[in-house]
Amino acid sequence: MDIKQLADGVxxxxxxxxxxxxxxxxxxxxxxxxxAILLMEEVGKSGRQALRLGLSGTPGVGKSTFIESFGMMMIREGKKVAVLAVDPSSARSGGSILGDKTRMEELSREPNAFIRPSPSQTELGGVARRTREAVALCEAAGYDLILIETVGVGQSETVVSEMSDLFLLLLAPGGGDELQGVKRGIMEMADIILVNKADGDLKPAANRTCADYAGALRLLRKRPQDPEGFPKAMTVSALQVDGLKEAWGEIQNLTEWRRETGHFDQRRAEQAEYWFGQEIRQGLLAQLQKEPLKSMISDLAKQVAAGQLTPGHAAADVLNALQHG
Amino acid sequence: MDIKQLADGVxxxxxxxxxxxxxxxxxxxxxxxxxAILLMEEVGKSGRQALRLGLSGTPGVGKSTFIESFGMMMIREGKKVAVLAVDPSSARSGGSILGDKTRMEELSREPNAFIRPSPSQTELGGVARRTREAVALCEAAGYDLILIETVGVGQSETVVSEMSDLFLLLLAPGGGDELQGVKRGIMEMADIILVNKADGDLKPAANRTCADYAGALRLLRKRPQDPEGFPKAMTVSALQVDGLKEAWGEIQNLTEWRRETGHFDQRRAEQAEYWFGQEIRQGLLAQLQKEPLKSMISDLAKQVAAGQLTPGHAAADVLNALQHG
Structure with a gap:
């Protein structure tokens, strides 16, 4: 494969x-x-930068409808939009959250939109690296806005947050219990909380939920990367395309503030360092899955379980083999 | 140091x-x-087995009083009791949860009791390994009961659970909110929940809390390692030494059942394998902290942060140096 040519194409x-x-x-x-390493170096020379928007929300909250409506609004503003996903469960469940493009029917037909499902990997670390590099590829390809979607499972929000400039949390209208349902850690990652389905019968509930979250956000410690009024909670209706312009306005306000104060670039630098560390760790652990180490570990594990060898001794044998093998 | 002699002494x-x-x-x-690896091999030959009891509870729940009362009861039954702790925060906070022996005044004066504070390490992995080996040393030294204490911070419960035969969760009396306060994962680790301070004015509240938790435990999926009626919730008063005999009775019931059904030995074998895996991982990551790799990583991280090098390329350089250096 001619990597230079592929990079030029991208x-x-x-x-x-x-x-x-x-x-x-x-x-x-x-x-x-x-x-791939060469390719990433090549396309990196383009120096292009997109706005990377992380988007999380539990199933049923209306993520696909939001991406469809918000994405189409951006397309109409003349922007190029890419949609990627981090979904470590897709390989197991047999269907990625983005696998079914019919859920974003209009957007998927747009020449200025690019939709790519989550890579099929059960291991979050692998999904993370591949998605991060896909983000950089879309950026080099000239996309202005990159939406990175995830569902609220385990560590995947952290992964998306570490590759996004802004993190949006999509919620459904609901009672006070909702406050408990969303893990504290995820709420602390959110830059803007969007309470979706603020239409028809659900509108009053959406307003109440929004007010609840606005109150909860005020209790969180102020982060240096936030101007006055952020993190923020807003209501939207992805279905009726209502409130999306206002949401985009706030996304732009926050982005501009972070750019002017240097927080935008600083965060990207920190994220690059973070992924460097993650790549080293994953590379090290991957060595344990390769022969002859894999068989050696499997044999030693049996002796350890049988009490014939201490865990410390067996581990020292593996580490020695790794260094001198 | 003569390791053989030290092992004989232990x-x-x-x-x-x-x-x-x-x-x-x-x-x-x-x-x-x-x-240390040689020492652990040597003392392992003793073949002695203690009952390892994990104990978790948030600050203020009365853990020290419980250990004092429960430990003294065991001493009076003619048992030798060791108390260890997993407290990764101790180095930072400047005071281990077990550092102040005056909180267990009677027990600390007993010749058949051995109390050792948590090792001073900020890194949980390091605390984990050292405590696990201390448990095995106390076991070889002929202690019948080993209490391994932790506070409810982050991953330390998992660490304690992975080195305990039984896991006790100590709670204070409180309203329904308490059910939310304890992380779901921790409740699922508990074999016996002890609602402490069931004395005086707090007794009715303790009974209510105990009933709430008993109800909540019934909602959890049945685990193969549990006989009928477990996990169990009970009330105790460590201060008035009330309910401790009953708690010890249930601990013995559960232990005997697990021994007879093979779950006791199976769990120990699984734990040994778990720690083998952890030791390998920690050993690998420790290599990154050593020169010349440490400086190399630090230099590369600066280039990655500045955007001069992709995370993937820089990580490949480190992994190459590790393999061929």
Whole structure:
């Protein structure tokens, strides 16, 4: 594969080249990985920067409808929109949250929109790296806005937050219990909370929920990366395309403030360092899955379980083999 | 240091030898680590087994009073009791949860009791390994009962659960909100929930709380390692030494059942395998903290943060250096 040519294709905005490039970074093969590293270096030279929006919400909250409506609004403003997903469960459940493009029917037909389901990997670390590199590829391909979607499972919000400039949390209208339902850690990641389905019968409930969250957000400690009034809670109706302009306005306000104060660039630098650390850790642990170490560990584990060898001794044997093998 | 002699001292029940042995396994020095591995092999030959009781509870719940009362009851039954702690915050906060022996005044004066504060380490992985080896040393030294205490912070409950035969959760009397306050994961680890302070004015509240938790426990999925009626919620008063005999009775019932059904040994085998895996992971990550790798990583991190190098490329450089350096 000619990596230079593939990189040129990506940077020139060729959709097929972008899709092929993402397939390459998703591959687990060692030779593909080496090529992927070169590819990422090449496309990095474009120097292009998109706005990366993380988006989380539990199933049923209306994420697909939101992406469809919000994405189409951006397209009409003349922007190029990419949609990616972090969904470590997709390989197990057999269906990615983005696998069914019919859920974003209009957007998926737009030439200026690019939708890519989550890579099929059960291991979050693998999904994380591949999605992060797909984000950088879309950025180099000239997309202005990159939406990175995830469902509220385990660590996937952290992963999305570490590759996003802004993090949006989508919620459904609901009672005070909702406050308990969302994990504290996730709420602390959110820059803007959007209470969806603020239409018809649910509108009063959505307003109440929004007020509850606005109150809860005021209790959180002020973060240096937030101007006055942020994090913020707002109501939207993705279905009726209501409140999306206001949401976009606030996204722009926050982005501009962070750019002017240096927080935007600082966060990107911190994120790059974070992923550097993660890549090293994953690379180290991946060595344990390879032969001859894999068999050695399996044999030692049996002796440890049988009490014939202490965990410390067995681990020292593995680490020695790793260093001198 | 003569490791064979030290091991003999530990196994013969010499308290000073035990204390020195724990100091050795707590050391981070490479030569000490090599000696510690030999020591653990040596003492492992004793084949002695204690009952390892994990104990968790948030500050103020009366953990020290419980350990004092419960420990003294065991001493009077002719048992030797060791008390250890997993407290990764102790180095930061400047005071271990077990540092102040005056909180267990009677027990700390008993010749058949051995109390050791948490090792001073900010890193939970390090605390975990050292405590796990201290548990095995106390076991070889002939202690019948080993209490491993922790506070409800982050991952420390998992660590204690992975080195305990039974896991006790100590709670204070409180309203329905308490049910929310205890993390779901911790409740699922508990074999017996003890609602403390069931005395005086608080007795009715303790009974209510106990009933609430008993109800909540019934909602959890049945685990194979539990006989009928477990996990169980009970009230105790550590201060008035009330309900402790009943608690000990249930601890014995559960232990006997697990021994007869093979779950006791199976769990120990699984735990040994778990710690083997943890030791390998920690050993790998520890290599990153050593020179020349440490400086290399620090230099590369600056380039990554500045956008001069992709995280993937920089990580590949580190992994190469690790393998061929």
């Amino acid at each position: 940077v020139s905005g060729n959709r097929r080249a972008l899709a092929r490039a993402i397939t390459l970074v998703e591959s687990a093969r060692a030779d593909h990985r080496a090529q | 196994v013969s029940g010499n308290r000073r030898a035990l204390a020195r042995a724990i100091t050795l396994v707590e050391s981070a020095r490479a030569d000490h680590r090599a000696q």
